[in-house]
Amino acid sequence: MDFVVVQALTGLASASSLFLISAGLTLIFGVTRVVNFAHGSLYMLGAYAAYSFTGWTMPVLGGVVGFWAGIGLAVLAVGLLGALLEILLLRRIYRSPELFQLLATFGVVLVVADATLAIWGPEDRLGPRAPGLEGAVRIGRYGLPEWDIALIAIGPAVLIGLWLALRRTRWGVLVRAATADREMTGALGVDQAKLFTSVFCLGAMLAGLGGALQLPREPANLGMDLGIIAEVFVVTVVGGMGNVLGAFLAAVLIGQLHAFGILLFPNVTIVLVFLFMAAVLIVRPWGLLGRPERLVTHPALDLPEPIRPLGAAGRAAVIAAALGLAAAPAVLDAYALAVLTEVLIFALFASSLHLLTGVGGMISFGHAAYFGLGAYGAALAVKLLQAPMALAIPTGLVLALAGAALFGLFCIRLAGVYLAMLTLAFAQICFAVAFQWYDVTGGDNGLLGIWPPAWASGPASLYWLVLALTGAGIAAIRHVVHAPFGFGLRAARDSVLRAEASGVDVRFLRWLAFTFAGTAAGLAGALHAFFKGSVFPDTLGISVSVDGLVMMLLGGIESLSGPLVGAALYKTLQIFMISWTDYWRAVLGLIIIALVVLFPHGVVGSIRRLPNILGRTA
Amino acid sequence: MSLLRVENLSRRFGGVRAVDGVGFTVEAGRLTALIGPNGAGKTTCFNLLNGQLRPDAGRICLGERDVTRLGPRRKWALGIARTFQITATFSSMTVRENVQVGLMARHRRLSALLPAARQLYRAEADALLERVGMADQAERTAGLLAYGDLKRLELAIALANDPRLLLMDEPTAGMAPRERIDLMALTAEIVRERGLGVLFTEHDMDVVFRHADRVLVMNRGRLIADGTPVEVRADPTVRDVYLGAGETD
Ligand SMILES: Nc1ncnc2c1ncn2[C@@H]1O[C@H](COP(=O)(O)OP(=O)(O)O)[C@@H](O)[C@H]1O
Numbered sequence: 001m002d003f004v005v006v007q008a009l010t011g012l013a014s015a016s017s018l019f020l021i022s023a024g025l026t027l028i029f030g031v032t033r034v035v036n037f038a039h040g041s042l043y044m045l046g047a048y049a050a051y052s053f054t055g056w057t058m059p060v061l062g063g064v065v066g067f068w069a070g071i072g073l074a075v076l077a078v079g080l081l082g083a084l085l086e087i088l089l090l091r092r093i094y095r096s097p098e099l100f101q102l103l104a105t106f107g108v109v110l111v112v113a114d115a116t117l118a119i120w121g122p123e124d125r126l127g128p129r130a131p132g133l134e135g136a137v138r139i140g141r142y143g144l145p146e147w148d149i150a151l152i153a154i155g156p157a158v159l160i161g162l163w164l165a166l167r168r169t170r171w172g173v174l175v176r177a178a179t180a181d182r183e184m185t186g187a188l189g190v191d192q193a194k195l196f197t198s199v200f201c202l203g204a205m206l207a208g209l210g211g212a213l214q215l216p217r218e219p220a221n222l223g224m225d226l227g228i229i230a231e232v233f234v235v236t237v238v239g240g241m242g243n244v245l246g247a248f249l250a251a252v253l254i255g256q257l258h259a260f261g262i263l264l265f266p267n268v269t270i271v272l273v274f275l276f277m278a279a280v281l282i283v284r285p286w287g288l289l290g291r292p293e294r295l296v297t298h299p300a301l302d303l304p305e306p307i308r309p310l311g312a313a314g315r316a317a318v319i320a321a322a323l324g325l326a327a328a329p330a331v332l333d334a335y336a337l338a339v340l341t342e343v344l345i346f347a348l349f350a351s352s353l354h355l356l357t358g359v360g361g362m363i364s365f366g367h368a369a370y371f372g373l374g375a376y377g378a379a380l381a382v383k384l385l386q387a388p389m390a391l392a393i394p395t396g397l398v399l400a401l402a403g404a405a406l407f408g409l410f411c412i413r414l415a416g417v418y419l420a421m422l423t424l425a426f427a428q429i430c431f432a433v434a435f436q437w438y439d440v441t442g443g444d445n446g447l448l449g450i451w452p453p454a455w456a457s458g459p460a461s462l463y464w465l466v467l468a469l470t471g472a473g474i475a476a477i478r479h480v481v482h483a484p485f486g487f488g489l490r491a492a493r494d495s496v497l498r499a500e501a502s503g504v505d506v507r508f509l510r511w512l513a514f515t516f517a518g519t520a521a522g523l524a525g526a527l528h529a530f531f532k533g534s535v536f537p538d539t540l541g542i543s544v545s546v547d548g549l550v551m552m553l554l555g556g557i558e559s560l561s562g563p564l565v566g567a568a569l570y571k572t573l574q575i576f577m578i579s580w581t582d583y584w585r586a587v588l589g590l591i592i593i594a595l596v597v598l599f600p601h602g603v604v605g606s607i608r609r610l611p612n613i614l615g616r617t618a
Numbered sequence: 619m620s621l622l623r624v625e626n627l628s629r630r631f632g633g634v635r636a637v638d639g640v641g642f643t644v645e646a647g648r649l650t651a652l653i654g655p656n657g658a659g660k661t662t663c664f665n666l667l668n669g670q671l672r673p674d675a676g677r678i679c680l681g682e683r684d685v686t687r688l689g690p691r692r693k694w695a696l697g698i699a700r701t702f703q704i705t706a707t708f709s710s711m712t713v714r715e716n717v718q719v720g721l722m723a724r725h726r727r728l729s730a731l732l733p734a735a736r737q738l739y740r741a742e743a744d745a746l747l748e749r750v751g752m753a754d755q756a757e758r759t760a761g762l763l764a765y766g767d768l769k770r771l772e773l774a775i776a777l778a779n780d781p782r783l784l785l786m787d788e789p790t791a792g793m794a795p796r797e798r799i800d801l802m803a804l805t806a807e808i809v810r811e812r813g814l815g816v817l818f819t820e821h822d823m824d825v826v827f828r829h830a831d832r833v834l835v836m837n838r839g840r841l842i843a844d845g846t847p848v849e850v851r852a853d854p855t856v857r858d859v860y861l862g863a864g865e866t867d
């Protein structure tokens with residue numbers, strides 16, 4: 001019995017930090033309709049800032065006062081940074097398509113991650129214990145840290161404070177009005193810019209507070225940002241986007257799920273959490289306390305350019321490119337050939353994502369799941385069944401297909417940012433399974449020794465094999481885009497209302513697209529396993545998903561050739577940058593932000609628009 | 619038997635009774651106008667009729683069949699087509715492709731992965747475009763069309779399924795007067811050719827009284843008049859709530 005009480009209280013303590021961050025995210029979303037990917041980064045910064053500030057204040061002001069002063073300063077600093085972020089970046093993208101907003105805030109994640117590394121270094125930073133709260137309370141045979149009890153009190157206290165601010169102040173009235181109806185704020189004659197900045201600042205302060213209060217529990221470390229964000233997404237989605245009380249409820253439920261899930265399934269509590277979310281979303285697609293939004297008619301992307309079939313010139317160019325690629329081993333050395341092989345694999349990956357996101361309008365932040373399932377499927381076939389490559393690649397394909405078909409069933413029920421968060425959550429499940437199921441997947445040691453057979457092991461022969469298979473995959477994707485299926489998919493992207501009123505089975509087509517794209521990504525993943533000779537959990541990670549999105553965006557989302565050009569550019573850029581700077585991620589983050597703000601049409605789109613632009617200035 | 623029979627149809631949003639106990643019929647081969655000031659509940663009525671919204675109460679019968687609870691795709695399959703107040707077309711596709719999507723849906727071909735979609739039902743699509751006077755714009759991107767042309771395109775998409783009942787929500791909104799008359803004359807011709815029933819909303823009283831065979835008037839969710847144009851024009855309540863205030867709207 002005592003044990004149950006201790007577990008429940010521990011769960012409540014974790015729920016408090018989760019709630020603080022989620023409350024910030026949900027407030028910001030409610031008012032600005034932007035999902036701030038960088039919220040986990042603000043949380044991480046809160047912890048690091050608290051580490052540094054308490055280091056200065058505690059010696060000067062003494063234990064208790066110094067500690068809390070340090071926490072307060074950390075919260076203020078993060079809030080200030082949040083306001084700055086809103087003024088410099090967010091303000092420019094409120095009207096951008098959702099995909100672009102998500103990507104831009106992810107760019108911030110990358111920049112903050114490298115800035116943190118540069119400022120505080122790679123080691124974990126162990127903070128002070130809270131003076132006066134260092135001990136533990138005895139509950140029967142068990143001890144509960146006093147700090148956990150403080151956290152349990154702080155969560156509801158912040159909830160009440162927020163509730164009062166939202167109910168009793170003019171600012172609160174405006175925030176609630178804006179959350180209920182975004183158009184209304186303009187009509188009320190509110191100084192919208194100030195309102196948005198203040199909400200973003202407050203949301204950042206809450207995240208910073210969550211991080212600062214976490215410091216006595218765990219050292220500040222560089223994994224905090226992406227470590228927490230998936231769970232924060234789950235809490236906000238389960239609670240209902242934009243609903244603070246919902247976030248609190250969801251945080252408490254999920255805290256308990258962790259605390260007790262660990263007894264039943266020690267290694268896979270994260271899976272339980274996501275299963276819980278999936279269950280909630282099926283019963284209540286808008287979360288526990290969320291309200292259904294008015295019919296959203298604006299598409300996830302706005303793409304005025306139609307996809308045209310290749311003309312004679314286009315066909316000639318494709319044939320020339322194919323011949324050129326086939327002849328590449330004659331001129332390239334082994335290293336360059338390996339680079340090109342990887343480019344081809346990612347070109348297929350980016351194309352498959354483009355089918356889903358560009359053509360289908362379904363935003364995926366978890367496409368790596370299918371890439372990784374393909375890779376693990378192939379590697380496991382080799383390791384467990386001693387399968388030859390000719391069998392292992394199809395195995396990877398089937399695993400990716402099964403995963404995509406299953407997850408797709410849930411994903412097609414949602415759209416926009418909800419979909420983005422659900423796809424991310426599914427990818428994180430796969431990641432967690434690969435990471436934690438040590439006996440089968442080898443955990444973070446990965447699976448090694450996945451080599452192609454002798455006939456395909458030379459750089460040139462492996463290259464040709466990859467060229468043939470990725471070429472076939474890309475050709476298949478192109479083909480279905482021009483088939484009735486692709487037409488229906490684009491129709492549903494352009495106007496769900498029109499499509500449904502014209503008899504288009506939107507959900508089925510989207511499910512088919514999800515499955516098809518997942519399978520193609522699985523082929524890329526299986527090839528990648530044999531190309532690298534190994535598979536690690538990273539192949540399922542969020543950075544692979546984002547790589548795919550950036551390739552697509554870099555090349556241009558409007559055309560089928562965009563992702564191919566993007567993959568080539570991106571990989572080249574990456575190789576060049578990594579040798580040039582240690583802060584490659586920050587550079588990538590800045591590139592993403594620049595793309596979203598300055599060149600939303602990507603390279604191919606900008607080239608196509610060149611005649612218009614020149615014509616206009618002439 | 620009427621093509622469409624609606625009884626006691628109701629739907630509320632929070633405290634607003636957007637549609638409140640409305641009942642009427644629509645006959646095949648006739649144009650029925652649904653008029654009323656902004657916010658009267660006309661669009662909500664259309665959304666209930668095409669299945670986009672579920673009613674809180676009431677019955678919708680298409681011919682003999684009770685279709686009250688069916689979603690938009692099932693209703694479409696039974697022959698209910700609509701156009702939207704805020705035109706909804708497939709903006710990144712060409713005009714012809716827009717109609718081809720409608721035709722592929724009708725022939726249940728949309729999940730096909732193999733054929734080249736541009737070659738499918740091309741002639742039929744062109745015939746429909748010809749019918750609505752859009753043949754010369756078949757290759758243009760729908761997103762770049764002028765407003766009146768978008769409305770025509772929407773009509774062609776709706777006709778692609780050879781509907782029995784066509785719901786047109788403000789088909790002429792935002793058009794020049796000349797265009798309005800043309801579009802409604804075209805609609806009237808099509809109604810006569812195909813014998814389908816049309817329910818349309820419209821703010822321009824000239825258009826209503828020139829083309830409608832029957833006029834329904836809504837105000838604040840309720841049906842306040844139902845009759846021939848002449849009867850409705852003479853109705854004092856209608857004059858009060860609508861004709862006096864709303865004509866310029
Ligand atoms: N999705 C919705 N959510 C909430 N209220 C709505 C919604 N759609 C319509 N309404 C309300 O229902 C009433 C009728 O609107 P509508 O049917 O659009 O009128 P009309 O088309 O006659 O101008 C209005 O008060 C409107 O604000």
Ligand SMILES: [Mg+2]
Nearest residue numbers: 660661662703
């Ligand atoms: Mg209306």
